[in-house]
Amino acid sequence: MRAIFQSKIFAILTILLTLLVIWYAMAVKLNTPWQLGVYERAGTTAWTTSQFINDTLNQKRPVLPSAHQVFSEMYVTIFQKPITSKRSLVYHSWITLSATLLGFAIGTLFGILIAIGITNNKALDRSLMPWVIASQTIPILAIAPMIIVVLNAIGLSGLLPKALISTYLSFFPIVVGMVKGFRSPKNIQLDLMQTYFASPMQIFFKLRWPSALPYLFPSMKIAIAIALVGAIVGELPTGAVAGLGARLLSGSYYGQTVQIWSALFMAAILAASLVMIVGLIEKRVTKNMGLTT
Template sequence: MRGGLAILVVLAGFWLLWMAAVPPMNMKWEVSQAQRAGAEVVLPEGNIRDASALWLTLRNPGLIPGTYVQEKPRLPAPAQVFAELWDTTVGKRLSSKRSLVYHAWITLEATLLGFALGTGLGILLAVGIVHNRVMDASFMPWAIASQTIPILAIAPMIIVVMNSVGITGLVPKAIISAYLSFFPVVVGMVKGLRSPGLMQLDLLKTYSASGWQTFWKLRLPAALPYLFPSLKVGIAASLVGAIVGELPTGAVAGLGARLLAGSYYGQTVQIWSALFGAAIVAAALVGIIGIAQNMTLRRMGFGR
């Protein structure tokens, strides 16, 4: 219970920080608007561009309320972002192009397909690495090296090249997602498949279990507690991959497209609401895997 209180305190801290940052971030525009309207504003010597935002805020306290309701603020107020979130999720039809749910679903499709591909590939690779010495010695360093390459940099190329051979839409994005999510799964599964001790392996040997039986009855169940944390990392990475995959083609739909359109047209509130939408989707996905983890591990007897 005290943990919950602590989380609330930290969140409240973030909230206060955000609220406090809004007036100085948006003050310059507010001051210049007020000046144009002929209102009394306190200005420093010289140009308004050179004035410090904090100084302006402290000298013009009357203008502070206005900074929370600007149409295109540099930093939107929390209330504006949540109003936009509410409006674009609950306030619109789900099939509408302006509904955030519609865009989130487009991104989610690519995320899930990529996650399934990446996880499948990762598990297969891990099985190969654990059972085959040639793969073990020659492949693992490349899997590690592949992650030091910023694959996201290659994303535009993958998408454009696949476009030129006629594959568009979901699949290129899913491939980027898959690439990002396969590595955590490989690492976790290799560790997990190797986790049974010598004693346990020897026991199966005394039962004269075949390699196949050892795999199904010992190695795979032992690997599951390692697999689930990897899946959590993997699905979060998948979502990032799908979002970034939408950027380079100037996609028309998806959370990444919302970010890009928002940044082209200076719609900061839209960017922030897309960002929070992405965060909510990520949290939901990680949460679902967490529930699956609890249920599976409890049934297998790992739970406490």
């Protein structure tokens, strides 16, 4: 019994349950003014407390939708709509996900290449690294609408512009992590490679690359999470056609709070599963390499 109380799962579940209770309490409180107005207009005077609470939790456009409203909306839009339908959350998630994955792939590749350049060339290290850092102080998410518009003007539209925003966001943690990783071999190890008369290529593939891998995966976890944010924000200015970001925007235009919340939860689930998948690959790779984690 004691073990259960002291376990992590128990603590997390307790806090989640508390949050759920707070959520419902807030939903009742925030939706009360509107519900009172509804009763007044309808002329309903004799309402019981339980009826009132029930009504506040089931409004059509609540200020704060209740949990069961959000989850039933998610259930309906995920499982009960054909996935090609514009009302299907799976359809919108897929659009966002494809941009995320493409951007993440390009960003990772690009980041690794920059890191290779930085670790192998001193001038590049000195001149590029400060600008890689400075590039992240530009709020790229703020430029997102312009990048979309500009790329549209060149003739690029659809997936790629969004993916480029994800790329821009995700390359940074990769560069920082991989520069650290490529530099992690100790002098003694490098000296050993020298005594083997290893070529720079051999040093790279047999020493530097394997020792950088433990740095790659944590960076990739951060990168894929922000790539998703980039794809979502990239969808905001495209005129709200498709994708989770578009769901958020159209929901906010038409006051569909339930739709906003379900899109938000979907994004959360997506982010969590992406990070988890990277984590699983990491476990697999580190196990195969014989590294203890």
